[in-house]
Amino acid sequence: MHYLFAPGLLSSGPVRVALLVGTVVAITSGVTGVFTVIRGQSFAGHSLADVATTGGAGAFLVGVNQFWGFLAAGVAGAALMEAIGVQRRRGRDVATGVVLGGALGAAALFLYLGTQRTSVTGASFTILFGSMFVISPDTVPALIASGVVALLTVAVLARVLLLSSLSPELAAARGVRVRLAGAAYLIALAVSVSLSAVVIGAVLSTALLIGPAATALRVARGPARAMAASAAIGVAVTWLGVVLAYDSYYWPPHGHGWPVSFFVVVLVVLGYLLSYLPRPGGRPRAARRREAAHEAGHEAGHEAGHEAGREAGREAERDAACSPA
Template structure:
């Protein structure tokens, strides 16, 4: 099968489900690329993982209640972020303990409602939808709420870029500079929860961390300038998500009518781009 067949490209570009997936996927990529930089700099990947996995409880509850999964993912991610902030923010050990407690609690809720989804509502695809995403099945009505969410999040990141970057590098310096570190920490966790929820909605909770951390880790290998790292991370995340959607759609034609998961292709592209960035960074060091 020729992947550049104009008939297939036309069907890809004009398919309404694909258009919704492209828009929401792109928005999730932009936010995750941005928040991933702060998360990697803070060495806070466990929190990102916990918020992504923890949001599964909200997705399971939303499916059980028959509402849009976005609000479930988002609501539980925000609750988990607030709980993590309340339980411990100051010391690394406190943060890890709080993160572990919240992760365990939310996974327990997720297991309960996924069981109820299957046993009570006969929603047999609920587990797959929550764990691996269903980006081609997203309701087009979710597009504008997602645009608003990401727009507000990016605006906050731009406005508070320097304070957020400072407390990511060294919270003690932030306190010495008179910054409201605790409030900024809570805001960071809420923004991280938003990014994790959108990632979980797009590619599933199991693989959500890859979209948050992979592009950021690649970008930080390529440049030492913070503002450039944000642009690189966003570009890498966009390439992985949009490329993954394209490959998943086209896999229908080369695999005999059974499309492969979007999440597989997104994570594969993130891995390949990370390896490419590592090789490029190594070549640069060798030249110097």
């Protein structure tokens, strides 16, 4: 037992904070991430974390609490991306890229001015990678509150979002304001991502947003189960990562722990790759594909609108949940 759980794991203060914060972030990111993956907005999810770190660097410069810098920059970035407002997927990525490019430029300036003033050169590294073991406990309540806000927004929007993500035409026909729902979702994503970026760094924030959700969408049936599975995977991966990182103080090179982000990222990617293994007792791939093709064809032939809409929406949800590709 001591081999797996190094002595003093749960009595260590930083570890307890890391586990608590990691759990909150993993649940928030897991649930938000399902929609991010369905809507194909991984780039936006990653960029918002980077944009938020720009705000963190700016806040560091002005002397405001970093937390507000992250939040403000994240939300502003989301608003800008939405304002450029291209609905096609390729165009949306370009809009994201332009906002990201501008934000990175600003980050370069802020970090430069920051180093001019304080000569802290490691700032860029900390901002990019973060560290779970140096979270100050003061930020925990604010983090939990914002996580709850993001989760509530997603919960309220869930049905509308699912329909408008899978079939914008159908949603528009049913009177859903697709654009508004998308904008609200992007803001919720910005809140969730910028908060995870402030505590665990931009890299880990992306890993927890995309990895568990993509894995869950491959293994779970239905969006609700996918969200639950995604949160569960996220929490498991985070806990395992923290435990391994704590253990790694006893690994070579001695006296120097390996970073948490490394373990979490590797576990996330491993989990995703494992979801490609054939399931024991599962139907052969060809059969599943035939079925999917059949359902897709059925859906394409649906009589537009009205009472078929709800049914087709559910079917499309199931399709997407089964095969995100």
